[in-house]
Amino acid sequence: xxxxxxxxxxxxxxxxxxxxxxxxxxxxxxxxxxxxxxxxxxxxxxxxxxxxxxxxxxxxxxxxxxxxxxxxxxxxxxxxxxxxxxxxxxxxxxxxxxxxxxxxxxxxxxxxxxxxxxxxxxxxxxxxxxxxxxxxxxxxxxxxxxxxxxxxxxxxxxxxxxxxxxxxxxxxxxxxxxxxxxxxxxxxxxxxxxxxxxxxxxxxxxxxxxxxxxxxxxxxxxxxxxxxxxxxxxxxxxxxxxxxxxxxxxxxxxxxxxxxxxxxxxxxxxxxxxxxxxxxxxxxxxxxxxxxx
Ligand SMILES: *[C@@H]1O[C@H](CO)[C@@H](O)[C@H](O)[C@H]1NC(C)=O
Numbered sequence: 700x701x702x703x704x705x706x707x708x709x710x711x712x713x714x715x716x717x718x719x720x721x722x723x724x725x726x727x728x729x730x731x732x733x734x735x736x737x738x739x740x741x742x743x744x745x746x747x748x749x750x751x752x753x754x755x756x757x758x759x760x761x762x763x764x765x766x767x768x769x770x771x772x773x774x775x776x777x778x779x780x781x782x783x784x785x786x787x788x789x790x791x792x793x794x795x796x797x798x799x800x801x802x803x804x805x806x807x808x809x810x811x812x813x814x815x816x817x818x819x820x821x822x823x824x825x826x827x828x829x830x831x832x833x834x835x836x837x838x839x840x841x842x843x844x845x846x847x848x849x850x851x852x853x854x855x856x857x858x859x860x861x862x863x864x865x866x867x868x869x870x871x872x873x874x875x876x877x878x879x880x881x882x883x884x885x886x887x888x889x890x891x892x893x894x895x896x897x898x899x900x901x902x903x904x905x906x907x908x909x910x911x912x913x914x915x916x917x918x919x920x921x922x923x924x925x926x927x928x929x930x931x932x933x934x935x936x937x938x939x940x941x942x943x944x945x946x947x948x949x950x951x952x953x954x955x956x957x958x959x960x961x962x963x964x965x966x967x968x969x970x971x972x973x974x975x976x977x978x979x980x981x982x983x984x985x986x987x988x989x990x991x992x
Contacts, residue, residue: 726777726849726923731765734924738764738890743914752920755893757783757790758913764892767924770798772886772936774926775944777851777862780810781918782819784844787812789897789908792917794850796887799931802829804882806859808850810843811900812915819843820969823861825871827880832979835869836970837963847920854926856883856939857950867952867960868967870992877984886929893917957992964992 731750743756743763755763778794790812797805805826810819818838825833841848851862859882861869873881893915897908908915925944927936943949952960972979973986 726775726851726921726925728779728920729922729924731919731922734767734769734922735765735889735891736768738766738892740764752918755792755891755917755919757893757895757915759910762892762894764890764894766891767889769924769926769928770886770888770931771796771924771926772884772929772933773855773939773942773944774924775851775853776889776926777849777921777923778891778919779847779849779921780843781845781847782810782843783812783893783915783917786815786909786912787819787844787915788814788817788901788906789895790915791894791896791900793890793892793894795891796852796854796889797826798882798885798887800885804828804885804887805831806852806854806861806882806887808852808861811896813901814906821863821868822970823869825859825882827882830880832972833871833983834970834972835968837868837967838969839863840967847918849921851923853944853949854882855944855949856881858952860952866963867956868963870952870960872985872988874985874988877987879983879985884934886931886933889924891919961992 728751731753737744740761740763743761744765745754745756747753776796780792780794782792783790792810793808795805795807797803803826807824809822811822813819820836821839822834822836824831849864853860857873859871860867875881895908898904927938927942929936973983973989
């Protein structure tokens with residue numbers, strides 16, 4: 700009897716641990732090839748240290764990119780990126796999640812390059828059911844070309860949080876109660892790419908890519924993925940609710956995180972679709988929550 704209770708205790712303890720213990724305070728770096736493979740222009744990707752670090756090269760012939768092997772419904776995804784140094788005007792470095800369906804969901808980080816010494820812009824966006832138009836833009840509080848910084852997405856049924864290092868720079872709450880669609884039933888793959896977008900990226904397209912400075916090089920490491928892997932057409936995740944990112948402490952930001960988000964909002968935000976009455980005359984319902992930040 701005593702041993703049965705003990706066994707039950709051990710089972711319960713290990714279940715509790717499965718839910719919480721895996722939460723990565725510092726995601727462990729993994730080699731590129733474990734989670735990712737090149738998508739196009741394979742010869743424009745360079746590998747270092749056995750694939751623990753890579754570079755994407757952009758020249759006037761082509762950009763390049765890579766994508767995750769798996770697709771995921773919810774999880775925590777991060778990439779350590781060092782942006783194109785020097786004159787990067789016209790280039791866009793992207794790290795995003797996207798589903799494959801026609802009414803697709805998407806979670807975007809896009810880093811818009813600039814002339815030497817001028818600041819990058821980080822644009823984020825969320826697409827639900829094929830509809831985007833939810834851009835926010837910030838300046839960063841550091842030069843992203845000088846060192847690697849970690850860009851991460853936390854995605855669960857309650858919220859999508861964009862992090863720069865450990866600072867939440869944006870939160871997109873599940874506002875189903877307000878009639879807003881939230882990505883919850885379409886698995887997403889993770890994509891990274893470097894390409895030329897000088898028709899819009901820098902000062903709205905005024906600054907053109909200076910091809911005499913090519914190749915433009917962005918560096919990547921980390922390659923961390925902690926998600927519920929699901930087949931592309933799955934409607935739910937097998938371990939839904941049981942993973943660390945589903946647990947109560949990840950369903951909302953804590954007080955310190957809200958403070959840091961407010962700091963980003965006050966000091967670094969340069970555009971927010973929620974306050975752009977010219978382009979979007981009717982306040983999108985989820986923006987009512989955004990106003991409280
Ligand atoms: C580039 O620098 C200019 C001048 O400082 C600034 O107005 C602009 O917002 C910067 N970023 C981009 C991506 O255009």
